[in-house]
Amino acid sequence: xxxxxxxxxxxxxxxxxxxxxxxxxxxxxxxxxxxxxxxxxxxxxxxxxxxxxxxxxxxxxxxxxxxxxxxxxxxxxxxxxxxxxxxxxxxxxxxxxxxxxxxxxxxxxxxxxxxxxxxxxxxxxxxxxxxxxxxxxxxxxxxxxxxxxxxxxxxxxxxxxxxxxxxxxxxxxxxxx
Numbered sequence: 001x002x003x004x005x006x007x008x009x010x011x012x013x014x015x016x017x018x019x020x021x022x023x024x025x026x027x028x029x030x031x032x033x034x035x036x037x038x039x040x041x042x043x044x045x046x047x048x049x050x051x052x053x054x055x056x057x058x059x060x061x062x063x064x065x066x067x068x069x070x071x072x073x074x075x076x077x078x079x080x081x082x083x084x085x086x087x088x089x090x091x092x093x094x095x096x097x098x099x100x101x102x103x104x105x106x107x108x109x110x111x112x113x114x115x116x117x118x119x120x121x122x123x124x125x126x127x128x129x130x131x132x133x134x135x136x137x138x139x140x141x142x143x144x145x146x147x148x149x150x151x152x153x154x155x156x157x158x159x160x161x162x163x164x165x166x167x168x169x170x171x172x173x174x175x176x177x
Contacts, residue, residue, distance in 0.1 A: 006065070008061065009065075009066075009069050011059070012057060012058055012059070012061070012069045012070050012073070013069060013070075013073045014067055014072055015056060015057045015059070015070075016057045016058075016069075016070045016073035017073055017077055018056075019053045019056050019057050019072075020074055020077045021077075023049070023053070024081070024095065028095060028097075028156055032133070057070045057085055058070050081095070096145045097145060098145065099142045099143060099144050100116060100142065100143040101140070101141075101142060102109070102116075102118065102123060102142060102143055102149065103123065103135060103138045103139040103140065103141035103151075104139075104140055104150070105139060105140075105154075106135055106136035106137065106138055106139075106154075107135075108120070108123070108135060116143060118143065122149070122154070123141065123149070126141070126149040127141070127150060127151055129155065130150075130151035131152075131153070132151055133151045137153050137154060138151055138152070138153055138154070139152045139153060139154040140152040
């Protein structure tokens with residue numbers, strides 16, 4: 001049953017596509033925060049999964065051409081899914097989900113935090129990264145679709161500082177409310 005397609009390259013292509021789709025669904029079901037906030041156990045999991053699915057994609061073949069075929073299918077599938085997400089809002093929402101509110105006007109949304117598996121220490125860390133000391137000073141904190149946490153602070157002089165944290169880059173914008 002494992003080799004239901006007789007052409008070895010087509011067999012690798014179909015297997016690779018199946019593994020890609022499985023991983024996409026598995027990551028989506030386990031939570032979006034996992035992608036940008038990796039800890040040691042997450043890295044170990046990714047390494048073990050990559051080793052576990054290798055044989056599922058290429059079978060017993062260890063040839064260079066088979067490995068390149070599997071990698072090519074993964075790249076093409078990823079490219080195709082990104083194009084579909086860009087062109088189709090329903091598919092984008094299915095795969096990426098939506099941003100979630102974590103703090104609104106200085107109040108933690110504990111129900112949302114629990115649902116998303118985010119503890120208060122993670123919120124405090126993100127606030128410190130954004131230069132905010134106290135939860136009551138946060139106008140809005142969001143778990144973004146890429147897994148990062150953005151924080152908008154409120155100050156006494158009604159000047160709002162917005163910090164965007166995206167892949168180790170931080171831009172600061174200042175505007176008056």
